[in-house]
Amino acid sequence: MKKKINNFSKKITEEINLPAAHAMLYATGLKESDFKKAQIGIISNWYEGNPCNMHLNKLGKIVKNSIKKKKNLIGFQINTIGVSDGITMGTLGMRYSLPSRELIADSIETVIDSHHYDGVIAIPGCDKNIPGVMMALLRLNRPSIIVYGGSISSGFYNGKKLDIVSSFEALGKKNLCQISEKEYKNIIKKSCPGPGACGGMYTANTMASALEAMGMMLPYSSSSPSVSNNKKIECKVIPNYIQKLLENNIKPKDIVTKNSIENGIKLAMCLGGSTNLILHFLAIAKYADIPFYLKDFQKISNQIPLIGNLKPSGIFLMEDIHIHIGGIPVIIKYLLNEGILYGDCLTVTGKTLSENMKNIPNINFNQKIIYPLNNPIKKNAHIRILYGNISPKGSIAKITGKEGILFRGKAIVFDSEEQANLAILNKKIRPGSVIVIRYVGPIGGPGMPEMLKPTSYIMGSGLGKKIALITDGRFSGGSHGFVVGHITPEAQSGGLIAFIKNGDIITIDGKNNTITLEVKKEEIKKRKKGWIPPLLKIKRGYLYKYMKTVSSASEGCMTDQF
Template identity: 35%
Template sequence: MENKKPLRSQNWFGKTGKDGFIYRAWMKNQGIPPDMFDGRPVIGICNTWSELTPCNAHFRDLAESVKKGVLEAGGFPVEFPVMSLGETLIKPTAMLYRNLASMDVEESIRANPVDGVVLLCGCDKTTPSLVMGACSVDLPTLVISGGPMLKGHWKGKNIGTSDVWRFAEAYKLGEISQKEFVEAEACMARTQGHCAVMGTASTMATMVEALGLSLPNNAAIPAADVRRKVISQMSGRRIVEMVKEDLTLSKILTREAFENAIMVNAAIGGSTNFVIHLLAIAGRIGVDLNIMDFDKYSQNVPLLANIQPSGEHFMEDLYYSGGLPAVIKELAGIIHNGAITVNGKSIGDNSLEAEVYDRNIVATLENPFKPESGIAVVKGNLAPNGAVLKPSAATPALMVHRGKAVVFETIEDYHARIDDPALEVDENSVMVLKNVGPKGYPGMAEVGNMGIPKKLLEKGVHDMVRISDGRMSGTGFGTVVLHVSPEAADGGTLALVQNGDWISLDVHQRTLNLEVSEEELSERRKNWKPLDLAINRGYVNLYIKHVEQAHLGADMDFLKGKSGSEVTRDSH
């Protein structure tokens, strides 16, 4: 149903006199006909294209497809760039700049004459940053993901990003040469697109589809598949109608939508990074979501998608097997089927006719690939505000474990000592990495899945309990406890752990405890001093002062909530 609400863009292009002249005249120097300013919905295409963000390097083509769709539907497309975060290149970590990029998006949308927005995002942090920024303005918004690259082939085997960790271990043991390592690079990243497995990029694409922010099948269409262009063009058509209907983000991002996303994430074995990004999005749109909700709503959802790193296959296989709608249909008995999506239909209606073409890829609730999936949230004196673990990527025998701590104070300390033959560590040890959280790194880097010491790899050990206040790549795996809150740099208990302390983990009971008395911890706290990062200027200084802890989404405290799209002052 068409909404009669006046178009926001007419506050610019519909003006008479000097202001209207200036707004229209300088746009016309691009060859735009005058009738484009006569009350057509103006659609902003927010593009994270960059040659420094390889996952998004094909977005110029996708933007052209979106423009076609917008024009076909009677809209006026305008493409604009925002800060692009290339996960594979940015130092010290792309996560440090997620909030900065979200501010760029928010202010770019609010400050300009757009009535609706299409977000082009793919690489890990580009999706949450764009959605976070758009939530703060709350216009009609539709997301298009860049799509996964096709699976790689090397020496007769299918490979993807999760194999990077396996290759690294094999290289450390001398099982593959540097020449083979380089050869595998080209074999793995052989097409455009983001990681071919269920890493964070694919998890984010799945998240936006499960939230209802994209058209059905957005998550899994490979970047190299022409159908990625088709869905972009169809999205361009649809966003124009969304503006006419005034179907804003806040009407789609209900509490039920967030619960759906958590359940779908469990079924597909999504990244632990999902937690920190969904919490931040909820904080921007004003939905009350907390870390325990991730445990609650995923606890009884088994693994249905047989995709690496929790399974065996790749994102393109999921698409050929029916895509995300096929997985959602399997969850019809437990999700909120009535939650509205960007196409105006409910998530249940969008998956009603979905079919599963390969039961080796998409299982049923009655006969899943793994009984435990989703996100487990553990708490105890070592993580009073919670820490997260991904059961589907962990070793079952280590889900209940007690061991002595082997402590690394910083990531530099870890790199310096991990392969030292004199390091006192065995397969029962618990590796602890401090000062890699939001404030401590700063930026909360993906270093939580610490590599196994070489001397243990040589004994055939490939997993150990690892604990940190950092994150890990969604392509990673292992019994890794992450996002410990409060972090070490903020004075959390993690900062007080010493070599030889006993640590007990019980994922089934959701507990994580440091077996040290409160009296002893009190004494240690008297001698504790935070790291001096020697950062006193610019964005990073702002970030350290205002970033919230992981259990709150690591957003900036001053960015919570919506501020709307109103701009009341003219600039001339």
């Protein structure tokens, strides 16, 4: 006898005292024979406004058409929101990027739980889509699977591959007269050739790779390009897997364990992934009821070498992993064989990670994209958790070693990103400076906007090895250079970063994991005396609610603290 798999939807479809609900379901096209089928919410972050998400509705339709062929499943397409980091970057709109993660999670929880859907197939694209979806699936904890929208193809101009960061860095090069106005325009026009998430190991690809290693995606989902046949095939076969998950009652909390979380983080760190990984995995672990803290990230970082020669710090893109390596599973298999990853973790296939990798080919090191563990780019990972008087509750550094591991310089302080951007573009930053951008944290920002513009301008201006940047904001996965973010406590909450003055000496030590303001305690006490927090920048609406409820960066910037 087959197991019933409509355990949630039957509370509506098989309840005789809900005639209006049944009438509405008939209006959607359901037949009486459909009422005993399991109902699947096909969630996508589709919207036409950016390349990361513009194709997700098409992928959702492929999934739905495939579900129609299943005798015991019904699919309903549902959209939730997205915010384009690339479009909003450097504008006031960027304040909504990280908060959108919570809205995504809230909206998915709301529609799935209220309508009693039995399972979820989620199709995220841009950066905050993926953790937002994952947080919702853990809250709901019913059979679920994620299909990544896929990475964008590279642009091409003047003999060089391009991606989104190329357009940011081009402005710095134009200001230095290294490229002409015509070249500048051509780089912008050709950086993003079509649909898909930003192509380097930026936040979207970082999180997708991590969630595949964690077991919440089918093998190859994170590295199959957005417009590839592989992605279409994945969408066609995905109903087979959601049905298996329903039949065996395999839920996200069965898959997301301490070991599987470590698998995701280890893979992301090996590949040189985004610092946003920290914020998102703190929240994911919390919803999975797994104790996981900043110190755990540092422990992993100390153990894991950097082997991915991928943008922003390297030169290759996710499409190169697909074309020249054979996909993320090839790297996962290598790390499994080398004892880096745990192979006994359950995945959405119903099999363990090791079982999924059984027929995956071994990696060929006759390429420059992925290095062997015994000859890594860096002996330990690029993400460092820094403590010190500037960040007694922690901060996140992205130190690949290319810019060195120690920086000591004079502070030049800005109370907004806009001020810093103008100073960099107007060539007012001298080598040896530590740029301080403050009042851009979760509360002060609000929303902890990313500082991709200033870091890209720094790199484009040729200052990458000559200056550092620290902030209580965060960084895009596309940021690189000697940068430290997530400084906690933030300036708006009275953290020491609020009291730094121009000319103060700051030391960033990537070896001993410290960040220090070299000012005597007595002087710091004087500066703090009589300090009054600036007025909040927002007085109503969603961002106001976010400011009033959000936790610190060191706690994952969650709005439902528990």
